[in-house]
Amino acid sequence: MEALTGKVALVTGGGSGLGRAGALALAGAGAHVLVSDVREASARETADTIQRAGRVAQASVADAGRAEDAARLVEEATREFGALHVLYNNAGVAWPGRDGFTPDIDPATWDEVIRINLSSVFYCAHAAIPAIAAAGGGAIINTASSMARLPLGGLDAYAASKGGVALLTQSLAPGCGRLGIRVNAICPGYVDTPMNALIWGNDALKQAFARGHATGLQTPEEIAELVVFLASEASRSLTGAVLACDGGWTAFKQPPI
Numbered sequence: 001m002e003a004l005t006g007k008v009a010l011v012t013g014g015g016s017g018l019g020r021a022g023a024l025a026l027a028g029a030g031a032h033v034l035v036s037d038v039r040e041a042s043a044r045e046t047a048d049t050i051q052r053a054g055r056v057a058q059a060s061v062a063d064a065g066r067a068e069d070a071a072r073l074v075e076e077a078t079r080e081f082g083a084l085h086v087l088y089n090n091a092g093v094a095w096p097g098r099d100g101f102t103p104d105i106d107p108a109t110w111d112e113v114i115r116i117n118l119s120s121v122f123y124c125a126h127a128a129i130p131a132i133a134a135a136g137g138g139a140i141i142n143t144a145s146s147m148a149r150l151p152l153g154g155l156d157a158y159a160a161s162k163g164g165v166a167l168l169t170q171s172l173a174p175g176c177g178r179l180g181i182r183v184n185a186i187c188p189g190y191v192d193t194p195m196n197a198l199i200w201g202n203d204a205l206k207q208a209f210a211r212g213h214a215t216g217l218q219t220p221e222e223i224a225e226l227v228v229f230l231a232s233e234a235s236r237s238l239t240g241a242v243l244a245c246d247g248g249w250t251a252f253k254q255p256p257i
């Protein structure tokens with residue numbers, strides 16, 4: 001039996017980067033996965049890849065930062081697969097240029113970053129917690145960031161949204177514990193995904209960021225392995241944890257860039 005045999009997982013932002021790798025890894029561990037993304041083609045591509053590997057997945061288009069979409073996703077997962085056990089709150093945006101130093105940020109940009117990165121976690125958890133409890137318990141994995149622990153400055157809305165995700169995770173854990181649900185947050189460093197195209201496209205920046213990770217540049221697959229661990233019984237003693245899975249980036253205290 002695999003670690004997640006018989007489990008059902010919902011992944012937001014599953015069409016790219018960490019969410020795509022996480023959806024593949026959860027399915028690879030035996031879960032049935034509802035892959036959602038605001039971009040339809042991306043969600044479908046991930047679900048198709050899972051199906052081609054002989055695993056079970058469906059795609060669903062949804063904006064995780066809208067309460068009605070979050071409720072629909074939970075309803076779809078439960079209807080398609082009979083239950084919901086795992087919620088991987090991954091959808092997020094980083095907008096260098098639009099986000100920045102607070103006096104320079106258009107308030108509409110602030111609202112949108114908070115809506116997509118933080119309110120989505122609330123909306124999806126709000127809808128999923130009763131369903132996961134009804135299924136007998138499970139796990140929620142929230143995506144914070146190394147920026148929740150060590151902001152670089154210059155991406156104020158993003159840092160605040162991720163700090164909120166970390167604190168919401170800790171605040172949710174006691175209440176969820178009573179329902180048999182564990183809630184943890186992951187704080188990746190700088191991972192090779194489309195979100196970081198600006199860094200990976202610039203050799204000097206890429207080298208600087210690489211030096212900041214004691215274990216080297218991070219891949220989506222290594223974070224996905226942690227997501228599977230947090231979704232599975234192997235992590236049964238972990239809840240309310242805000243995990244620095246950043247290759248040592250925050251251990252340096254001062255970012256080396």
Ligand SMILES: NC(=O)c1ccc[n+]([C@@H]2O[C@H](COP(=O)([O-])OP(=O)(O)OC[C@H]3O[C@@H](n4cnc5c(N)ncnc54)[C@H](O)[C@@H]3O)[C@@H](O)[C@H]2O)c1
Nearest residue numbers: 013015016017018038063064091092145190191193194195
């Ligand atoms: N890449 C990194 O270095 C890094 C580090 C720390 C945290 N994170 C976080 O990990 C998560 C995934 O990032 P990534 O690097 O894979 O980015 P990415 O841009 O590769 O993928 C993000 C996905 O989320 C989707 N998305 C955006 N807004 C959405 C919404 N409102 N509803 C549903 N889906 C939406 C996008 O369409 C995309 O498919 C984000 O929350 C990000 O903040 C990333």
